[in-house]
Amino acid sequence: MYYTVYSAPVGEIYILEKDGFIVEVMFDDEPFMTKKQVAHLKKEDTSVLREAKKQLHEYFHGHRKVFDLPLKQSGSSFQEQIWEALSAIPYGESRSYADIAEEIGNPKAVRAVGQANRRNALPIFIPCHRVIGKDRSLTGYAGTKTDMKAVLLELEGIPFVKK
Incomplete structure (x- = not known):
């Protein structure tokens, strides 16, 4: 799994990618650091993570209203x-x-x-x-x-x- 960090007006946003999908967004340093160790996350700006940061930047600057990213999470x-x-x-x-x-x-x-x-x-x-x-x-x-x-x-x- 890969991650990148986006510095937003709300603080640091950690974006995690697995197999070409954004799988998690985290706001807190402590849970992120724990996840980083347990899941052996690697910091890398993949094309998906670069696009996620770009779209977040556009959102926070009032230029994006809809996200168009490959998202994946599992639940019931x-x-x-x-x-x-x-x-x-x-x-x-x-x-x-x-x-x-x-x-x-x-x-x-x-x-x-x-x-x-x-x-x-x-x-x-x-x-x-x-x-x-x-x-x-x-x-x-x-x-x-x-x-x-x-x-x-x-x-x-x-x-x-x-x-």
């Missing part, structure tokens, strides 16, 4: 259904967890939607930051990174309430 069929629904949320729009649960035809699965959202290994590329509380409040992002979520929502012009 339920998680994959949620990630597909997240990918369909347009730039500049948001949905609540309840909206996503209804969209997939399982309105009582609000908490499960939240858990699948949290397990998204490809944040930003699969825009889980666009999921906010029904009252437009910020909820957890990549675990607890609501400050990062706020930056991404502001970048896209999505209104939200900070509590």
